Amino acid sequence: MSLTLFHSPGACSMAPHVCLEEAGAEFEAVRVPIREGAHLRPEYLAINPRGRVPALRIGERVLTENPAVLTWIAFNHPGAELLPATDSVEFGQALEWMAWLSSSLHVAYAQLWRTARFVGEGAPPAVLAPLQAQGRTLIERHHAEIDARLENRAFAVGDRFGVVDANLLPFYRWGGLIGLDMRAACPAWTAHAERMLDRPAVRRVLEREEVSLWP
Template sequence: MQRDPMLKLFYAPNSCAMASHIALEEAGAAYEAVKVDLVAGDQRKPDYLAINPKGRVPALVTDRGILTENPAILAFVAQTHPGAGLAPLDDAYEFGRIQSFNSYLCSTVHVAHAHRMRAYRWADDPAAMAEMRRKVPQNVGECFDLIENELFKGPWVMGERYSISDPYLFTLSGWLKGDDVELARFPKIHDHYRRMQQRPAVASVLPLHQR
């Protein structure tokens, strides 16, 4: 029997890469996880920049090339492991809904969070950076209000079926405390977070993402 090609996931603890890491576990994929130490600056070293010139995580090495960005990697995992049922691959509209949600987490929610630690990406003026940090609880909170009230279907993100959107939401929900936003403020997301912690794939990955 021919084995699936080995995948190699480059991740950093407590980063958004945990979403793709969980998805690989859920899919039962054959993969290797390689830690990138962001504190030590591994992401800026030539060896890693040769893998991902963006200097970010995650990056997934496949037999056909390298993928970056969580929405792309999550979709790839679902499509290459259809038996895991991580996305409605036979329904273009429903798959599009998953992509829409994951893109919102990537392009809006993550960016709102990043203003707390990485305001230097958008400004040089210390006062401007301080103002961006001050707004993080409000901006992140409003993003999660929208998810709680409009986007989250329940009991999983897309409804009755667990999908690649669930580990992504779980990952970003874990950042709320650091952003000075109470998870308990969002009852449906809070319940989702607790249930995610009970999944074997999550339990196996979490220790690698704790600093």
């Protein structure tokens, strides 16, 4: 069964990119650079009509949305142990993390960077500015929660690397991109990010995507 990951450098698609590498999966990585508008071109919309990354083509079928893609990767590469045992509380915690990152932190970044999604194209600055300010406030609040949850922990869930650790990487990077001093504001998360850099799979993905965790 062939696997193709459609990703944009530094985007949330970094998480399944890392997990596929961690799992030792054979896959093709296809760039869909958002900055160039590639996610809105007809050839990509034919793959994912929502115009978002990631998209994982599995044979002739396509799976989208990070929690679904990450869960599928983990279940279909059990030897990598990217999710805890399904009868454990830790399994539920991993799903909780992924759902919250997608529904809250990612939405806050969208509110800051993609404000038109919420108010429509062409909205005046007087409409955009309060929403962007609220987005940044939410980002900082969510970052503080992540930092607290990672304090004195080597990994986000359980005692080994998993999908949540990969999922946290792009968000850590985004904090620096919006000018936050992540080392000062989020020391536990920074220590976690630095530990992730010790993993060959993470380094391979950062090199392939040509991005860094720090601006």
